[in-house]
Amino acid sequence: MSLARHVDPDTLIQALHHHPSKAHKHHLQTKSATSTVTPYSSRYASQQEISKYIIPQQGAPADAVHQMLKDELDLDGRPNLNLASFVGTYMEREAEALMVENLSKNMSDADEYPAMMAMHARCVSIISHLWGVQRGETAIGSATTGSSEAIHLGGLAMKRRWQEQREREGEDKTKPNIIMGSNAQVALEKFARYFEVEARILDVSEKSLYRLDPELVKKNIDENTIGVFVIMGSTYTGHYEPVEEISNILDEYEGKTGIDIPIHVDAASGGFIAPFTHAKAGGHKWNFQLPRVKSINTSGHKFGLVYAGVGWIIWRDESYLPKHLIFELHYLGGTEESYTLNFSRPGAQIIAQYYNLIHLGFEGYRNIMENCLTNARLLSKALEKTGWYVCVSDIHRKKGKHIYKGAEDVEYTREEDTSANYNAGLPVVAFRLSDDFKQNYSHVKQESISTLLRVKQYIIPNYPLPPTCQSTEILRVVVRESMSLDLLDRLITDIISVTEQLMNTDAVDLAAFQPGATSVEKLHQSRGVDHRNKHLARRPMSEGVHRTVC
Secondary structure (H helix, E strand, C coil): CCCECCCCHHHHHHHHCCCHHHCCCCCCCCHHHHCCCCHHHCHHHCCCCCCCCCCCCCCCCHHHHHHHHHHHHCCCCCHHHECCCCCCCCCCHHHHHHHHHCCCCECCCCCCCHHHHHHHHHHHHHHHHHCCCCCCCCCEEEEECCHHHHHHHHHHHHHHHHHHHHHHHCCCCCCCEEEEECCCCHHHHHHHHHCCCEEEEECCCCCCCCCCCHHHHHHHCCCCEEEEEEEECCCCCCEECCHHHHHHHHHHHHHHHCCCCCEEEECCCHHHCCCCCCCCCCCCCCCCCCCCEEEEEEECCCCCCCCCCCEEEEECCHHHCCHHHCEEEEECCEEEEECCCCCCCECHHHHHHHHHHHHHHHHHHHHHHHHHHHHHHHHHHHHHHCCCEEECCCCCCECCCCCCCCHHHCCCCCCCCCHHHECCECCEEEEEECHHHHHHCCCCCHHHHHHHHHHCCCECCEEECCCCCCCCEEEEEECCCCCCHHHHHHHHHHHHHHHHHHHCCCCCCHHHHCCCCCCHHHHHECCCCCHHHHHHCCCCHHHCCCCCCC
16 A cells, blocks of 8 residues: 555645635535535536545535546546556456445454355365365465465465574574565565565576576575565566476575475466466476475466455465464454454455356366467567567567567467467566667657557556666556457557657657646655656665566
8 A cells, every 4th residue: 555645635725715715614515415406416516626635524415426436536547458457357247246245244254254254265275276286285375365465474474484493493583584586576575574584686687587597596595594485477577487496496405405495486477377378387387296385375366357355375284384373363253263464354356256266167267368378479479570679578489489589580370379389478568669669760768658558548557677677668568358359459559550650750758748746645645756757766776666567
């Protein structure tokens, strides 16, 4: 959540109203306001604003409030055209109906909603099996509010296990560290900062495919390393990190030193893609098939295809979840075990997740994920075929090929192709202007393409790659379930049209049109700087937290 600051309403209202003497009048309901034919015939259409910063003394008619809020929300972008986000924006009517019918159910009231809790347990079991739970082990897990909470829980369990081991050995336990790549999503670094663990953030490079470099892992682990965060699907480029290769390095390290360092896999997106696609993880192991992988998280509200508000964390066996972290709760007549950072949580998303798992089944999920990857490949190839763009992501290149050799090297898709014929990864298209284009049209700024596409209602971010690669900026499209072939055709046409428009105009600095602080509320929210003023940030990018638009 962003931090927000107090707003002084009197100052604002005095400036807004013609008569300062009326500034103290915040009443939103008067006799004339309650007897209207339509919301637009009420006083709120022209005479009086809906209260914004303090609660009004009296309320306002429901239809008027509904219409005014609806009108203001029309200023938001269209969720389906928000191509920056991994979070799903589509669910079937039946799933939506189930969610509406169960909006009032609270996950913390386990004894009151046993059917919902049974569905929760079934989801944990189903996901555990998708991730290769091993015979003889008893997987344990929980729903969370998203992958951020799940990552914190997984990291906290690793820290506690490390502390307990150091205590048994009589060793110092005050200097824990954790390994991650600089491409890591902000939640991973938040864990380290909030739970007082040194974050060893390792540089990524073009050679490492902009993901965690196994060679650097080897150089940075020691007896104080509580674990390694490995990402199944970088939010920058969609690349899967080499879980099995890193596992082998840790196996070798344990063989030499006796120090057992676990892996937590952040599969926020890949956890619902790799199990279903023909490509899997590119022929490599990534889940509980690897003994060193102790816990995995995912976001049900990403490629689990549920609306925002649900994540999952699974440990391969209950022995890897320290007992000290589990609370036995006696609440409302019942007893339950809990390991979460939250207490009250919505239950509707869990029901929707179970609906998806049962309704779609394995083949349904496979069809959707293969469709997403097919469309992402088509977009990638179309962009590179123009000669104007180069894709930093590589799910459209034949398996094992990662280097762009030019527009003439782009291969057409065969009808029988599946994801198994290509590099494994998320359905993400990360692209930049080609070197030839930048040489021939040096006046065209890449961020201008993002700006002009925003005019057409697409939200496609333009931002730098992680530190050490930050001189390269990328545009990024997440191809979700709702990106149909028709919409994809329109998107490709619009990207080409916008690019041609910029090519055929004189040098224009469109940075002035970048979104900025355009409202009073925005000015009072958490401090920060926009793209144009990033050099004024309190910390340089090389030291900062990277959100990477997730």
